Amino acid sequence: MSHPSAAEAIAARAATIITRCRELARITDVPGETTRHFLSPATRDAHTLITGWMRQAGLQTRVDDVGNLRATRLSALSNAHTFVLFSHIDTVTNAGAFDGPLGVLLGLAAIEQLGATPLPFHIELIAFSEEEGMRFGFPFLSSLAATGKLTTDHLARTDSDGISVAEAITSFGLDPARIPTTCPLAPNTFAAVEVHIEQGPVLEKSDSALAVVSAIVGQSRLELTFQGQANHAGTTPMSLRSDALAAAAQWIVDVEHYAANYTQLVATVGRITTLPGAINIVPGTVHATLDVRHPKDESRHAAIAHLLAKAEAAGALRGVQVHAVVQSEQHAVPMDRNLTHHLHQAAARAGYDAEPIFSGAGHDAMILAAAVPTTMLFLRTPGGLSHHPDENVRPEDVEAALTTVLNLLLHLHPHPGTNQQR
Amino acid sequence: MSHPSAAEAIAARAATIITRCRELARITDVPGETTRHFLSPATRDAHTLITGWMRQAGLQTRVDDVGNLRATRLSALSNAHTFVLFSHIDTVTNAGAFDGPLGVLLGLAAIEQLGATPLPFHIELIAFSEEEGMRFGFPFLSSLAATGKLTTDHLARTDSDGISVAEAITSFGLDPARIPTTCPLAPNTFAAVEVHIEQGPVLEKSDSALAVVSAIVGQSRLELTFQGQANHAGTTPMSLRSDALAAAAQWIVDVEHYAANYTQLVATVGRITTLPGAINIVPGTVHATLDVRHPKDESRHAAIAHLLAKAEAAGALRGVQVHAVVQSEQHAVPMDRNLTHHLHQAAARAGYDAEPIFSGAGHDAMILAAAVPTTMLFLRTPGGLSHHPDENVRPEDVEAALTTVLNLLLHLHPHPGTNQQR
Numbered sequence: 001m002s003h004p005s006a007a008e009a010i011a012a013r014a015a016t017i018i019t020r021c022r023e024l025a026r027i028t029d030v031p032g033e034t035t036r037h038f039l040s041p042a043t044r045d046a047h048t049l050i051t052g053w054m055r056q057a058g059l060q061t062r063v064d065d066v067g068n069l070r071a072t073r074l075s076a077l078s079n080a081h082t083f084v085l086f087s088h089i090d091t092v093t094n095a096g097a098f099d100g101p102l103g104v105l106l107g108l109a110a111i112e113q114l115g116a117t118p119l120p121f122h123i124e125l126i127a128f129s130e131e132e133g134m135r136f137g138f139p140f141l142s143s144l145a146a147t148g149k150l151t152t153d154h155l156a157r158t159d160s161d162g163i164s165v166a167e168a169i170t171s172f173g174l175d176p177a178r179i180p181t182t183c184p185l186a187p188n189t190f191a192a193v194e195v196h197i198e199q200g201p202v203l204e205k206s207d208s209a210l211a212v213v214s215a216i217v218g219q220s221r222l223e224l225t226f227q228g229q230a231n232h233a234g235t236t237p238m239s240l241r242s243d244a245l246a247a248a249a250q251w252i253v254d255v256e257h258y259a260a261n262y263t264q265l266v267a268t269v270g271r272i273t274t275l276p277g278a279i280n281i282v283p284g285t286v287h288a289t290l291d292v293r294h295p296k297d298e299s300r301h302a303a304i305a306h307l308l309a310k311a312e313a314a315g316a317l318r319g320v321q322v323h324a325v326v327q328s329e330q331h332a333v334p335m336d337r338n339l340t341h342h343l344h345q346a347a348a349r350a351g352y353d354a355e356p357i358f359s360g361a362g363h364d365a366m367i368l369a370a371a372v373p374t375t376m377l378f379l380r381t382p383g384g385l386s387h388h389p390d391e392n393v394r395p396e397d398v399e400a401a402l403t404t405v406l407n408l409l410l411h412l413h414p415h416p417g418t419n420q421q422r
Numbered sequence: 423m424s425h426p427s428a429a430e431a432i433a434a435r436a437a438t439i440i441t442r443c444r445e446l447a448r449i450t451d452v453p454g455e456t457t458r459h460f461l462s463p464a465t466r467d468a469h470t471l472i473t474g475w476m477r478q479a480g481l482q483t484r485v486d487d488v489g490n491l492r493a494t495r496l497s498a499l500s501n502a503h504t505f506v507l508f509s510h511i512d513t514v515t516n517a518g519a520f521d522g523p524l525g526v527l528l529g530l531a532a533i534e535q536l537g538a539t540p541l542p543f544h545i546e547l548i549a550f551s552e553e554e555g556m557r558f559g560f561p562f563l564s565s566l567a568a569t570g571k572l573t574t575d576h577l578a579r580t581d582s583d584g585i586s587v588a589e590a591i592t593s594f595g596l597d598p599a600r601i602p603t604t605c606p607l608a609p610n611t612f613a614a615v616e617v618h619i620e621q622g623p624v625l626e627k628s629d630s631a632l633a634v635v636s637a638i639v640g641q642s643r644l645e646l647t648f649q650g651q652a653n654h655a656g657t658t659p660m661s662l663r664s665d666a667l668a669a670a671a672q673w674i675v676d677v678e679h680y681a682a683n684y685t686q687l688v689a690t691v692g693r694i695t696t697l698p699g700a701i702n703i704v705p706g707t708v709h710a711t712l713d714v715r716h717p718k719d720e721s722r723h724a725a726i727a728h729l730l731a732k733a734e735a736a737g738a739l740r741g742v743q744v745h746a747v748v749q750s751e752q753h754a755v756p757m758d759r760n761l762t763h764h765l766h767q768a769a770a771r772a773g774y775d776a777e778p779i780f781s782g783a784g785h786d787a788m789i790l791a792a793a794v795p796t797t798m799l800f801l802r803t804p805g806g807l808s809h810h811p812d813e814n815v816r817p818e819d820v821e822a823a824l825t826t827v828l829n830l831l832l833h834l835h836p837h838p839g840t841n842q843q844r
Binding site: 198199200201202205217219221231232233234235236237238239240243245246248249250251252253255256259260265266267268269270271272273274277278279280281282283289291293327359360361362384386387 | 620621622627639643653654655656657658659661662665667668670672673675678681682687691693694695696701702703704705711715781782783784806809
């Protein structure tokens with residue numbers, strides 16, 4: 001019996017990645033679904049399962065003091081620098097199998113495929129413990145710890161049972177006091193790559209397997225209040241109304257229209273409530289949310305200013321006052337240009353046209369980018385569906401991603417011109 | 423000391439009407455507000471207070487078996503027919519002093535002012551016990567009883583404590599079995615007039631004290647569902663969305679625009695909800711209510727057909743399905759043309775230009791109109807405010823209404839050409 005061809009080996013490994021993701025998805029805190037929140041009992045079982053696979057691959061493993069599972073493939077080279085492959089293994093409630101775990105298990109498969117191939121750098125594979133922010137209402141706690149940005153405020157946050165982050169860490173058998181010692185990335189880390197599903201419909205629409213991420217969008221969240229006058233729906237003629245909902249509705253149409261005509265902008269009104277909210281009363285007050293995202297901060301700010309002016313104008317036509325409050329702002333994070341270019345080339349060598357895309361969702365890569373040259377590789381997401389049990393990947397796209405990561409590892413040299421930027 | 427002039431007497435009686443309304447408003451089931459629901463303890467106290475005033479005026483009084491307080495001023499004429507003055511004394515929760523009681527106490531004041539003046543008809547003054555529909559979630563129970571339209575289904579309705587209408591009647595010391603005997607209007611009733619506050623801003627806007635009601639609008643209540651696709655607000659480009667809220671918003675603007683340009687039409691979206699209703703998720707489903715009113719049924723139906731087509735069109739642009747359900751329909755009720763004309767003339771003789779208006783709200787007059795020639799007189803409502811503790815009337819408008827009712831009584835003859843219509 002002959003050895004399998006390279007293509008057959010990759011296909012087999014891609015199948016294993018998917019099988020492992022599905023096996024991991026059965027490890028859950030809520031029977032019948034896939035739910036693994038930060039430092040939960042299922043997280044420990046997930047660590048046990050993945051640690052077994054990592055050790056089979058000959059890797060050294062450890063769990064740092066914020067609960068990240070980390071494995072290292074050492075280079076034979078003295079003073080080798082470190083390349084990081086990462087994603088997360090916590091999930092949203094009732095999640096799919098791939099958002100997070102795919103990046104970890106694809107990284108592991110790449111290392112397995114490398115076998116004994118010598119590389120001039122160490123590889124650290126990190127399974128972050130908290131990306132989704134479900135348990136403490138705050139995402140990225142574990143990548144903040146890895147980049148030295150976790151604060152005592154973060155540690156004092158409490159979950160719905162009143163348990164603090166610090167207490168949860170202790171209960172898991174870890175020590176929050178050791179976070180500064182055990183969590184940071186290796187100081188000689190020269191690049192970090194996260195493989196993740198797109199979670200959107202763009203790649204499917206363009207019939208592409210992969211994309212490289214050029215930036216993670218900045219995001220602003222606002223709440224607008226439209227204050228008109230509640231009135232009897234029968235006795236108040238149209239001309240004598242100050243209908244807060246009519247004003248808000250005109251504005252929502254304006255939001256949609258403006259964003260549709262502005263490249264790379266997305267703007268969403270996701271929630272609206274009417275007061276008093278009776279079928280026979282003209283709405284006096286409307287609360288509406290606004291989520292605006294763009295890969296450039298200045299463009300996002302310009303869009304918000306324009307949209308608030310539109311809200312004012314829609315209100316002014318009807319005697320409706322508009323008040324807006326910014327609830328949160330997150331600046332855009334460009335991915336490392338050089339590393340993204342190398343990743344694009346690695347895909348191209350394998351025959352994939354991984355065009356640049358921006359990520360409309362936040363990722364740990366945003367946090368790591370503040371510390372080390374970082375980029376992301378996106379895989380097509382069937383139906384754009386994520387955060388849902390039906391979340392899926394195509395086997396051929398997993399092969400493409402695995403081949404791309406292998407190509408990157410085999411052609412990358414420490415200090416590929418990226419560190420100079422920092 | 424000379425007798426007061428007629429104008430002084432009317433002004434004094436108008437002041438008494440307002441004083442009595444305010445005294446009655448202190449009789450409440452909920453201390454600190456004005457709340458008198460159907461057949462409540464406060465209703466009994468209200469009956470006691472008003473009965474005292476009625477008897478001082480020399481009237482015979484009784485409470486019929488649905489709890490209506492009724493007083494009669496008999497004509498000396500043998501075989502005299504009956505003229506009905508009516509309104510209601512139940513209130514919404516946390517009501518004002520005038521919605522309902524004003525019509526009863528203005529009727530009483532008119533009778534007091536008549537003194538011994540002979541009239542060729544009896545006058546029955548009715549204080550209906552249930553117009554607002556608070557207790558059993560259904561209005562007009564007491565006027566339905568007076569017109570022979572109360573059904574066993576009505577009697578079986580239950581309040582929030584599980585008490586049926588029939589049980590509530592019995593608990594009040596009345597007998598539901600006697601409703602067909604004690605409740606009907608006198609068979610020779612030839613006309614019925616309800617005096618009521620407008621509850622809207624139209625008279626104030628036109629600087630008028632009074633209006634005669636030409637019709638009570640028909641009303642349709644619908645619920646629309648806009649079914650799009652929930653998607654991630656960050657990863658779903660504008661062009662790949664099926665945003666249910668954007669479709670609903672365009673439709674709400676259409677509703678407002680159409681009604682504003684269509685005489686006598688009012689159309690209101692009073693409540694809207696988004697699902698899943700998260701700031702960062704494109705709304706997949708929107709539920710919205712629609713309340714449409716017009717004094718002509720065919721115009722109302724045409725408006726609804728047009729507005730549903732607009733909803734379909736707004737949805738079609740976005741891949742959003744629209745589904746509409748009619749929750750209730752109430753046909754328009756024209757007031758008796760002849761009686762309304764007489765009422766208009768009665769106002770004109772007193773120097774008031776009581777223009778025809780349509781009532782955008784429902785009233786007992788709607789129910790009585792099915793049995794006897796009926797109309798309504800509206801008084802200006804400061805700020806258009808009703809169903810609120812700050813509800814008010816102007817003394818000079820009460821004088822105008824009282825003078826108008828007196829003019830009508832003094833010039834009306836039984837069978838003023840109105841009965842022939844029926």
